[in-house]
Amino acid sequence: MSTQAEANGHTTTDELEAFVYDDAIVRKFMLATLIWGFVAMLVGLIIALQLGAPELNLPPWLTFGRLRPLHTNAAIFAFGGNAIFTAVYYSTQRLCKCRMFSDRLSNLHFWGWQGIIASAAITLPLGFTQAKEYAELEWPIDIAIAVVWVGFFGVNFFGTLMRRRERHMYVALWFYIATIITVALLHVFNSLSAPVFGLKSYPVYAGVQDAFMQWWYGHNAVAFFLTTPFLGLMYYFLPKATNRPVFSYKLSIIHFWSLVFIYIWAGPHHLHYTALPAWASTLGMLFSLMLWMPSWGGMINGLLTLRGAWNKVAVDPVLKFFVVGITFYGMSTFEGPMLSIKSVNSLAHYTDWIIAHVHSGTLGWNGFMTFGMVYWLAPRLFQTKLWSTKLATAHFWIGTSGILLYVLSIYTAGITQGLMWRAFDATGALKYPDFVETTIALMPMYWIRALGGTLYLTGVVLLGVNIYKTWRNRPEKYDEPVHYAPALTRKYEDPAPPPTVYTANVEFARKGELFLHGGWHRRWERLPLRFTIWVLIVVAAASLFEAIPTFLIKSNVPTIASVEPYTPLELAGRDVYIAEGCYNCHSQMVRPMRAETERYGEYSKPGEFVYDHPFQWGSRRIGPDLHRVGGKYSHDWHVRHLEDPRQLIENSIMPAYPHLLTENINFEAIQRRVNVMAMLGVPYGDALENAPEMARAQASQIARELEEQGGYLDLDDKKIIALVAYLQRLGADINKPIDEDAATGAAP
Amino acid sequence: MSEQECLLEHEYDGIKEYDNPTPAWWHVIFWISIFFAIPYAFFFHFSPMGWSVHDAYDSEIAAFYQAKFAKFGQLESDEATIVGLMLNENYMAATAGTYQVKCASCHGKSGEGLVGPNMTDDFYKNIKTIEEIHRVISEGVVAKGMPAWGRQLGPNQLVLLSAYIASLRGAQPLPGAKAAEGEQLPPWPDHPMLSFEDESEDAG
Numbered sequence: 017m018s019t020q021a022e023a024n025g026h027t028t029t030d031e032l033e034a035f036v037y038d039d040a041i042v043r044k045f046m047l048a049t050l051i052w053g054f055v056a057m058l059v060g061l062i063i064a065l066q067l068g069a070p071e072l073n074l075p076p077w078l079t080f081g082r083l084r085p086l087h088t089n090a091a092i093f094a095f096g097g098n099a100i101f102t103a104v105y106y107s108t109q110r111l112c113k114c115r116m117f118s119d120r121l122s123n124l125h126f127w128g129w130q131g132i133i134a135s136a137a138i139t140l141p142l143g144f145t146q147a148k149e150y151a152e153l154e155w156p157i158d159i160a161i162a163v164v165w166v167g168f169f170g171v172n173f174f175g176t177l178m179r180r181r182e183r184h185m186y187v188a189l190w191f192y193i194a195t196i197i198t199v200a201l202l203h204v205f206n207s208l209s210a211p212v213f214g215l216k217s218y219p220v221y222a223g224v225q226d227a228f229m230q231w232w233y234g235h236n237a238v239a240f241f242l243t244t245p246f247l248g249l250m251y252y253f254l255p256k257a258t259n260r261p262v263f264s265y266k267l268s269i270i271h272f273w274s275l276v277f278i279y280i281w282a283g284p285h286h287l288h289y290t291a292l293p294a295w296a297s298t299l300g301m302l303f304s305l306m307l308w309m310p311s312w313g314g315m316i317n318g319l320l321t322l323r324g325a326w327n328k329v330a331v332d333p334v335l336k337f338f339v340v341g342i343t344f345y346g347m348s349t350f351e352g353p354m355l356s357i358k359s360v361n362s363l364a365h366y367t368d369w370i371i372a373h374v375h376s377g378t379l380g381w382n383g384f385m386t387f388g389m390v391y392w393l394a395p396r397l398f399q400t401k402l403w404s405t406k407l408a409t410a411h412f413w414i415g416t417s418g419i420l421l422y423v424l425s426i427y428t429a430g431i432t433q434g435l436m437w438r439a440f441d442a443t444g445a446l447k448y449p450d451f452v453e454t455t456i457a458l459m460p461m462y463w464i465r466a467l468g469g470t471l472y473l474t475g476v477v478l479l480g481v482n483i484y485k486t487w488r489n490r491p492e493k494y495d496e497p498v499h500y501a502p503a504l505t506r507k508y509e510d511p512a513p514p515p516t517v518y519t520a521n522v523e524f525a526r527k528g529e530l531f532l533h534g535g536w537h538r539r540w541e542r543l544p545l546r547f548t549i550w551v552l553i554v555v556a557a558a559s560l561f562e563a564i565p566t567f568l569i570k571s572n573v574p575t576i577a578s579v580e581p582y583t584p585l586e587l588a589g590r591d592v593y594i595a596e597g598c599y600n601c602h603s604q605m606v607r608p609m610r611a612e613t614e615r616y617g618e619y620s621k622p623g624e625f626v627y628d629h630p631f632q633w634g635s636r637r638i639g640p641d642l643h644r645v646g647g648k649y650s651h652d653w654h655v656r657h658l659e660d661p662r663q664l665i666e667n668s669i670m671p672a673y674p675h676l677l678t679e680n681i682n683f684e685a686i687q688r689r690v691n692v693m694a695m696l697g698v699p700y701g702d703a704l705e706n707a708p709e710m711a712r713a714q715a716s717q718i719a720r721e722l723e724e725q726g727g728y729l730d731l732d733d734k735k736i737i738a739l740v741a742y743l744q745r746l747g748a749d750i751n752k753p754i755d756e757d758a759a760t761g762a763a764p
Numbered sequence: 765m766s767e768q769e770c771l772l773e774h775e776y777d778g779i780k781e782y783d784n785p786t787p788a789w790w791h792v793i794f795w796i797s798i799f800f801a802i803p804y805a806f807f808f809h810f811s812p813m814g815w816s817v818h819d820a821y822d823s824e825i826a827a828f829y830q831a832k833f834a835k836f837g838q839l840e841s842d843e844a845t846i847v848g849l850m851l852n853e854n855y856m857a858a859t860a861g862t863y864q865v866k867c868a869s870c871h872g873k874s875g876e877g878l879v880g881p882n883m884t885d886d887f888y889k890n891i892k893t894i895e896e897i898h899r900v901i902s903e904g905v906v907a908k909g910m911p912a913w914g915r916q917l918g919p920n921q922l923v924l925l926s927a928y929i930a931s932l933r934g935a936q937p938l939p940g941a942k943a944a945e946g947e948q949l950p951p952w953p954d955h956p957m958l959s960f961e962d963e964s965e966d967a968g
Contacts, residue, residue: 261780445859
């Protein structure tokens with residue numbers, strides 16, 4: 017024993033310590049993965065069907081605007097999250113030759129996370145939302161996420177690293193470290209907000225800065241929640257399943273560090289052609305292009321690890337899932353940089369192309385890597401054979417067909433709609449001036465997408481049956497093998513550096529060669545604290561380089577004199593807009609392109625959003641942009657349209673919102689909304705004292721105008737009046753005749 | 765080099781690692797993507813030759829309106845001009861797009877009326893003469909829900925759109941057309957058709 021240890025350059029104590037892995041917690045996380053995966057995909061299927069058949073929207077709780085955040089949050093944080101935890105809890109123990117640091121923390125983590133998911137599933141349909149994509153959950157839940165992630169998961173993971181009996185950390189652990197550190201940073205800084213009520217808050221950032229923070233978060237949620245932990249998963253489970261060595265340790269090092277450094281910068285590519293400053297947009301594009309190879313490093317290391325094992329792919333469903341998963345990772349990480357090129361983005365942004373891109377990543381990469389892992393784990397965790405390999409293979413083929421139907425139809429939909437939006441006729445007028453024409457054109461694709469989603473969900477049901485049957489065959493009592501390994505000593509001497517071709521007097525060249533040899537990195541791999549600090553420095557530095565100028569340079573957001581805060585009633589209406597999740601289908605950002613200014617009006621300026629806590633620029637135009645909707649329609653039109661869109665637009669797919677005509681505005685509560693906004697720096701004058709009265713006065717003014725227009729009566733105190741007030745204000749300030757302000761008075 | 769030679773001594777839970785070199789094409793593309801950034805950022809952000817998305821937009825708009833409206837000069841919003849433009853089918857066809865984007869959602873795709881009044885019949889709520897159409901479009905009838913477009917459309921666009929609205933009168937009764945509202949007006953006055961094409965060719 018000792019001779020072998022010395023030969024490896026290891027120094028360990030002679031005494032062997034006994035330990036048992038905690039697989040019960042892995043079984044729990046795996047079960048949660050399957051249950052939430054089914055729920056997330058079922059909700060996804062429901063909202064896909066709602067796009068084809070708007071009558072499937074059941075207001076107020078089950079409309080597209082409220083269910084879509086439930087779908088995204090459940091898919092990312094419930095399905096993806098539990099899959100990550102399954103992988104981390106299984107592999108970390110084995111890579112560290114150590115039980116998890118604390119069984120109590122493991123269980124607190126598990127139940128805390130499920131509690132967070134359950135509270136999301138309740139609050140989102142009820143309309144409690146911060147209206148920032150994938151960060152919708154309200155502030156008490158945000159706090160719970162930070163506690164569970166850092167306090168339970170983080171402490172438990174790093175505690176395990178400290179107690180490990182394996183000298184060096186394997187590449188999977190590097191990716192787990194990057195995940196835990198960065199997700200904590202992203203979540204905390206994007207979620208900073210001022211509470212208004214128990215389940216309502218306003219973010220501290222506004223407009224351009226809020227948009228920047230949100231997509232710094234949003235893009236890196238993709239990076240550090242859906243990429244790095246799944247690469248860690250791949251690095252553990254793929255070599256285990258193939259029984260082949262990893263292709264290249266060098267590549268692991270270089271693609272790990274380049275990935276964590278470069279990913280952070282890429283967020284602004286979500287905001288091309290918007291009011292974001294041009295330099296940030298350029299940084300977003302250039303770093304996204306640089307990200308191509310670091311991402312592909314993971315794919316290469318995965319696919320080339322399969323060398324010599326391709327014959328197994330033909331028979332083993334686990335490897336089938338891994339191969340297709342990694343291939344989808346490669347495709348979507350090529351597509352991402354391509355979409356970040358400004359001119360490509362100008363076509364793709366706001367269309368279904370982005371939805372297709374995302375789903376090739378989530379269904380293909382995250383889903384299939386998870387399924388492969390579950391099929392590999394099930395026999396080991398339940399200590400019996402997998403119930404049916406045939407059924408698993410059927411799942412693979414049904415799932416793959418599902419993804420293909422889904423993404424191909426939605427790519428077609430995205431490109432079709434993007435081209436229709438920008439098409440001009442011979443006279444230079446928009447060829448499809450009526451937005452709904454571009455919606456109707458997508459209907460066949462929407463139904464094919466729903467079919468693809470149904471197939472994918474069917475595959476998940478087969479997985480559930482297979483795992484259930486396997487579980488039924490488990491032994492009476494699980495065997496808990498005892499493992500032995502010596503503890504690590506404090507002292508450790510690095511192995512001698514390899515001989516170099518340079519002599520000592522060419523010190524510079526010799527050092528360079530040693531650097532490239534990577535001995536320094538090998539050292540870091542046994543110093544978890546140092547490794548973690550370097551990860552933190554890398555991601556924090558990259559973040560600050562972009563964030564500091566965004567917040568500090570005044571010229572980023574030139575002020576516009578005529579832009580004023582929302583009136584108290586409009587603010588309340590804005591909160592109705594947020595609660596209904598309107599941002600899920602409507603952007604508020606007219607881009608500087610003739611096709612957009614013809615359709616919507618003047619393009620959006622950064623100074624117009626300075627009072628928008630949160631920003632509502634949106635990311636997908638299932639319906640038209642709303643930034644210049646203020647003053648475009650009569651109150652009467654809005655009320656009839658919101659009550660039932662199909663009264664006015666025959667083929668509209670927008671949900672109806674009849675409840676807004678019956679639910680009352682809580683006028684007294686508006687004061688608190690105004691006061692919190694004022695605390696965040698919005699200059700409210702008189703409204704600080706008498707917001708309810710001001711809101712009532714404006715509401716009865718609008719109700720009176722509505723009556724004159726021949727519309728509904730007696731809506732003075734209904735939510736719809738607040739929402740109409742907000743919609744009529746949208747984007748109108750820059751057209752306001754500044755001198756006549758006082759004269760026109762009441763009409764905002 | 766055989767595989768055995770580059771297998772490292774690393775082992776974690778049975779997982780081993782090769783020390784294979786990263787493929788050369790990987791390095792080549794990675795370095796290209798890094799070096800591409802420097803001239804790109806320099807050209808667009810620090811050199812006088814670069815342009816912003818707003819510059820590109822401004823020149824696109826300028827070129828478009830130059831081509832579309834230069835020949836009109838500065839259109840008057842009087843009776844003769846509106847009637848004259850109305851009679852020119854080419855100009856009306858070219859204005860249809862503006863109507864579809866800005867007006868159709870309330871007045872119907874063919875002017876048959878929806879939330880807003882029907883404009884295909886002989887009855888008008890807010891005007892007595894043809895040139896008043898221009899005033900209604902520019903200033904709106906805000907109390908009744910008609911927005912003011914004066915600040916959102918260019919001066920020539922407003923005159924052309926007024927002519928287009930006038931041209932809708934007398935279209936065949938459409939199914940689902942809104943009932944007549946307001947007063948019946950006498951037919952639009954007579955004026956010769958206006959055309960600017962020859963002048964623009966001379967100028968060109």
